[in-house]
Amino acid sequence: xxxxxxxxxxxxxxxxxxxxxxxxxxxxxxxxxxxxxxxxxxxxxxxxxxxxxxxxxxxxxxxxxxxxxxxxxxxxxxxxxxxxxxxxxxxxxxxxxxxxxxxxxxxxxxxxxxxxxxxxxxxxxxxxxxxxxxxxxxxxxxxxxxxxxxxxxxxxxxxxxxxxxxxxx
Amino acid sequence: xxxxxxxxxxxxxxxxxxxxxxxxxxxxxxxxxxxxxxxxxxxxxxxxxxxxxxxxxxxxxxxxxxxxxxxxxxxxxxxxxxxxxxxxxxxxxxxxxxxxxxxxxxxxxxxxxxxxxxxxxxxxxxxxxxxxxxxxxxxxxxxxxxxxxxxxxxxxxxxxxxxxxxxx
Numbered sequence: 378x379x380x381x382x383x384x385x386x387x388x389x390x391x392x393x394x395x396x397x398x399x400x401x402x403x404x405x406x407x408x409x410x411x412x413x414x415x416x417x418x419x420x421x422x423x424x425x426x427x428x429x430x431x432x433x434x435x436x437x438x439x440x441x442x443x444x445x446x447x448x449x450x451x452x453x454x455x456x457x458x459x460x461x462x463x464x465x466x467x468x469x470x471x472x473x474x475x476x477x478x479x480x481x482x483x484x485x486x487x488x489x490x491x492x493x494x495x496x497x498x499x500x501x502x503x504x505x506x507x508x509x510x511x512x513x514x515x516x517x518x519x520x521x522x523x524x525x526x527x528x529x530x531x532x533x534x535x536x537x538x539x540x541x542x543x544x545x546x
Numbered sequence: 547x548x549x550x551x552x553x554x555x556x557x558x559x560x561x562x563x564x565x566x567x568x569x570x571x572x573x574x575x576x577x578x579x580x581x582x583x584x585x586x587x588x589x590x591x592x593x594x595x596x597x598x599x600x601x602x603x604x605x606x607x608x609x610x611x612x613x614x615x616x617x618x619x620x621x622x623x624x625x626x627x628x629x630x631x632x633x634x635x636x637x638x639x640x641x642x643x644x645x646x647x648x649x650x651x652x653x654x655x656x657x658x659x660x661x662x663x664x665x666x667x668x669x670x671x672x673x674x675x676x677x678x679x680x681x682x683x684x685x686x687x688x689x690x691x692x693x694x695x696x697x698x699x700x701x702x703x704x705x706x707x708x709x710x711x712x713x714x
Contacts (some may be wrong), residue, residue: 379559387552394550395570402574418683422589460693475619475655476691480627482649489615490578493706506712509696514569515632543573544577 385540401545406436412535418453419513423505424463426518428535430503435494440541443491444469444502449533451483451522455513462507468500469496478509478517483523485533494541502539574710576606582629582705585652588623590681593634598705599672600636605664612637612671613710614660618655619703621653621692624685632677633684636668637662648679653692655703664711672709685697 385394402413412428419426421492429446452459464471471493492502508515521531556565583597589596599616614635621628631650635643642662658674678685691701 381551381556383551385550385568386567387550387554388554388571390552395567395573398574399573400570400576402710441561460651460653460696462691462694462696463655473617473619473655473706474691474694475694475699475703476653476701477655478622478651478653478692480650484654485658486658487652488655489617489659490632491706507695509693544579546575546577 383541391499391519394417399500399546401543404542405440405542406541407454408433408539410537414519414521415532417508417518419461419508419515419517421503421507423507426466426506429537430501431537431539432499433502433539434499435497435541436542437543438494438496440543441491442494442502442543443489446488446490446504447485447531447537448488448518448535449485449520450477450480450516451520451530452479452531452540453515453517453520453522455510455515457481458514460509460514461516464505465490465503468501470494481522482516484529485520486516503537551708556687558567560652573711573713576711577609578603578709580707580709582689582707584689585702586700587688589631589678589685589687591674591677591679593677594677596674596676598689599691601707601709602669603672603709604669605667606713607713608664608666610664610711610713611661612664612672613712614662615657615708617655617657617706618692619655619705620686620688620689621690621700622651623687623690623692624687625683627651628684630684632679634675635660635673636675637672638665640686651692652686659669673707
């Protein structure tokens with residue numbers, strides 16, 4: 378009654394059947410958030426980037442968790458050369474690190490991290506970041522430096538999407 | 547056991563979920579994940595495959611699309627602050643994209659994503675080639691930082707390639 382057993386499914390006799398073995402890859406849980414809190418000013422300690430972490434409880438222990446982080450940032454204050462250091466964590470484990478640096482650097486980036494589920498307990502997933510120096514050589518998320526040909530800082534949104542999935546194929 | 551079930555929708559016993567079977571048509575039919583942990587890669591001024599950023603892939607279908615996602619952090623290195631890199635994205639010997647990235651004191655945790663049509667069901671290489679503007683000058687290095695924790699230390703960065711073949 379509760380299990381359909383078949384090799385393929387068809388929705389139209391004139392169309393190619395869909396093998397069930399090709400339906401193994403599927404998203405089993407999703408979380409997302411939009412950050413509207415405006416410019417974030419980091420310091421020289423690692424802190425969670427607001428809007429770029431989630432206390433997430435995986436649905437399954439054998440899944441993968443893909444976090445897509447969409448984050449604008451800009452050079453700010455002190456020096457034209459901005460430098461920042463970023464670490465991505467999942468459930469207390471460092472998954473990887475990278476810099477964001479450049480002269481007069483402003484951008485909107487998409488970062489994708491794909492990690493194994495840590496089980497079905499709550500764990501924090503997301504970015505920590507620090508500046509090279511406090512209020513100097515600094516990258517600030519969620520802002521611009523110049524806008525419309527002038528020096529105005531504009532507030533930018535950020536967003537992340539977490540998709541927990543089973544590769545299954 | 548039926549070999550094939552022709553049906554318009556699937557529904558759970560509690561009737562809380564109804565799935566039109568036609569909506570299952572777009573699906574991932576092949577999945578590859580490759581992780582790169584071998585540390586900094588030093589390019590020169592000829593094009594080479596970026597280690598960890600290519601894969602010899604055989605599509606399952608000729609009418610699918612191949613969705614390529616690569617996390618490839620870079621950091622400026624070499625004798626000049628101004629890093630310049632030239633990139634090709636290939637799929638089965640076809641150059642789909644080329645671009646240049648360049649900046650003074652450039653570092654980033656780059657993620658590149660591309661979708662290309664399947665080239666058929668034969669083996670083909672998909673991925674990135676790179677060269678530096680000049681060898682050991684105006685250079686960026688893959689899987690590395692320039693500065694770390696406020697100083698000049700270089701850190702190894704983790705790369706990750708995911709290939710998803712999608713039937714449409």
